[in-house]
Amino acid sequence: MDIYKEMCDLIGKSKVSINETLLQHHSKDESDYEAVKPDVVVFPETKDDVVQIVEYANKHHIPVVPFGAGSGLEGQAIPIHKGISMNFERMNTIVEVRPEDLVAIVQPGVTRVQLNEELKKYGLFFSVDPGADASIGGMAATNASGTLTVRYGGMRDQILNLEVVLADGRVIQTGSLAKKSSSGFHLNGLFVGSEGTLGVFTEIALKLHGIPENIVAARCFFKTVRDSVDAAVSILTAGIPIARIELVDSRSIKAVNAYSETDYPEAPLLFLEFHGNQAGNQEDIEFVKEIVEEAGCLEFLFETDSLKRALLWKARHELNYALRHGSRELASMTTDVCVPISALSDNVEFADTQLDVLGLKGGIVGHVGDGNFHVMILFDPNSLEEIDKAKDLNRQIVNKALLSGGTCTGEHGVGLGKLKYQRQEHGEALDVMIAFKQLLDPNNILNPGKVLPINEKNA
Known part of the structure; x- marks a missing residue:
């Protein structure tokens, strides 16, 4: 199967690349784990592009690995089973700022610095500061935090809603724009920190804060x-x-x-x-x-x-x-x-x-x-x-x-490096997480080999 040709036919040649330099760039992140080049890099520009890519990959059992700014530290963006690396740099629109609600709605490729530059004119800022100019999608995927977490909280505390493309192509909303809710399960909490293993983010609604006097x-x-x-x-x-x-x-x-x-x-x-x-x-x-x-x-x-x-x-x-x-x-x-x-x-x-x-x-x-x-x-x-x-x-x-009652990762995520500690930390709760993964992604195409130590022949 020629994945490059199939992707070109599906979403357009301008959004697909097998350039050797680009493949190499998408083979690694800021970690020291072994680089693995994907078969192809795609640059979706719309939610529909993402849906088409994921549906095709699911049908043909091809791995899909989201790629933000490449600043991760645990190998989350490394396509260890090759397949499709999905780069979100073209989905970098700040869709809407609602200053009266202290809310911004952004696409996943928007970066932290880009967002805060836009928010200055409203007297607002987005508080999560991991140091690197990471993408909002990547920060949500790893539940990033940083120096301001003690006062404002990490990514999981800042997200009101996610638009997510599931492995079968369905598109869901995980929350609302309300500041709190007692309705249904807390899907925001499930998807934030899932590192691209449960779904692909296409839009994110964020809480904002006033710039201090x-x-x-x-x-x-x-x-x-x-x-x-x-x-x-x-x-x-x-x-x-x-x-x-x-x-x-x-x-x-x-x-x-x-x-x-x-x-x-x-x-x-x-x-x-x-x-x-x-x-x-x-x-x-x-x-x-x-x-x-x-x-x-x-x-x-x-x-x-x-x-x-x-x-x-x-x-x-x-x-x-x-x-x-x-x-x-x-x-x-x-x-x-x-x-x-x-x-x-x-x-x-x-x-x-x-x-x-x-x-x-x-x-x-x-x-x-x-x-x-x-x-x-x-x-x-x-x-x-x-x-x-x-x-x-x-x-x-x-x-x-x-x-001491702590965790193996506070903000960098599990990726490849912390897989071996998941059973030790979570016990039988790990089986519940694996069950969620198998329910939402039975073909194990979404960032396989990360977060959960799934034996893929049984996935």
Whole structure:
């Protein structure tokens, strides 16, 4: 079967490609998993295009793998069984902004930065900030979150409705534009985070937020990682409406200084941000200052200037690049566990200690306001010993998180890397998830091999 010819006949030659460079581009994402080229790349422009592609693929049992910005970290966009890579860059229209309802309706190819640029004129913003300029469709598919989650929530909290094309070509709406509902099952929650395994998103209705009147950023340094995490937990349990609270360890600060030519003290650091009015923020800052000083803060500085504040957060968002910059010959592996706040200090300190015990390079960062932290592990890809050490550290961190009542992934998604932990984390509930998958996609064409460890001959 010539999939390229069939796709050209179905949706038009201008929307289909087998260009070698494009196939290579769609063979991977930002992860280090092995690249696999699709048979063909398609660029749907309408919902009808998506329906036709999926119906054809279902009829002929051809895998379909959605592709957004390619910024995923767990291999979700890699077409491990080849087939069709469906790129949404041409479905990038902001369909409607309803400022009076605090709602935007967008196509899946719209990016986070694109949306927020449009929302500025309404005095609104979309709050989920994973760092990369990811597509909204990809962010919904992985239930992405980021630095603002502690205040506003992740993607699952921001989605009112999804227009979804199912494997058999049916088109459904999973919600409404109302802020809440007690009607029917919560399909938004089922499809958000499903990583393209249950359906293909063609339109997304999002909650918006007003741009705060006053924003203040702060940074505070500590002697140890445990001191910094304990301070973060104290801030949260005090009920302060913090907008961002990010941990950066001393290894990462050292890398940031080298990469960004900054001069931060090379000690564990909390980045903080306050959203509100000037009087309220000032009151919160004073309260936080008391808390962190009691927790052993070495230095507390705050910044209201928007440019300097942007530079501060730019340094935080570029940490991955900073850590890799000084060791370009090394490969990387990034953990993504999330634990209850009460278990955060123990889990972060454990990871910090094990990095040293195993003699691995890397750093620890985290959205500690919601219990989510990452260890970026650097290792020599030509050393079997270092590869084994990196895998062992990842396993240890995940196992400790699960024993603490946490999860193997807080925001990056399951993809390929977290498949092996799904039974351990979910137990018999995993069988319920597999049953949903088999009901909606009996031929297992939608991003097969991701999220659920399905034995495909039985799918």
